[in-house]
Amino acid sequence: MTSSSKDYEACNQLIENYLNNDAEPTLERFLNDNEKVIGKPDWDKLLLAAVKKFDTGPHPVPQQQKPPPSIASPSAPSKSSKKPITAAMVDKYFEPLVDDKKWTLSTGKVVEDTMKKYTVTCNFEHPIHSLILDIDDKMWVKDGYFTEQEMREIKDARCPKDPELPTHIAEYLKGYAGNKDLESIFDHANHRLFHPKRESDLFWIHQAFVKTLNLFYSNYLPITDHSETDILNRVWGIVQECFDVSHL
Structure with missing residues (x-):
């Protein structure tokens, strides 16, 4: 018996046991309960084939439904809707910046250099790669890139005042x-x-x-x-x- 056949039989048995022991079975609950198992290679196709065999109608299986990878990061996109970023791309954005024109805070921290530290942790394109720093993103302080004092200095710098209404x-x-x-x-x-x-x-x-x-x-x-x-x-x-x- 091939490995594929064994996997298929195991998948059938796993789903059959689940359907027999859950009064109101759903695909979502099955995936959550068996995430570690179905995250293995090729189980997505085997799972859909087996569910289709045992399904009785009240809980149809979407044709493109796939089990979530067991080791995927919660924030990782399921499809490459975002542009993947590389070290070379990061250099392209930040290397042209002239050191004596960068923004140095009163604490001595250089804003652009600190922004670059975050970019190298990104797997996908982020506004930061366009040199856009979201001052309302709590991540900058939470993850230790800037202190509360430094963020206040950034927020207050060259902040235009709203004119008085006529x-x-x-x-x-x-x-x-x-x-x-x-x-x-x-x-x-x-x-x-x-x-x-x-x-x-x-x-x-x-x-x-x-x-x-x-x-x-x-x-x-x-x-x-x-x-x-x-x-x-x-x-x-x-x-x-x-x-x-x-x-x-």
């Missing part, structure tokens, strides 16, 4: 205070209209309220299973309209 806009927005339901917000939004050219800022704010209300009235919001394209068109489209009469 008085007429601030007064208009204050008018919505206390309106906590759709009807009261709708009534306030429609008690006055604005000219799209002469009062372009107030016109856009007013339109943003009205169009957002419409998304709630039509049950488009809150967002659940909407596609990214839908959200870009329906939600972010409202924001984009603020640039219609802007100089930016």
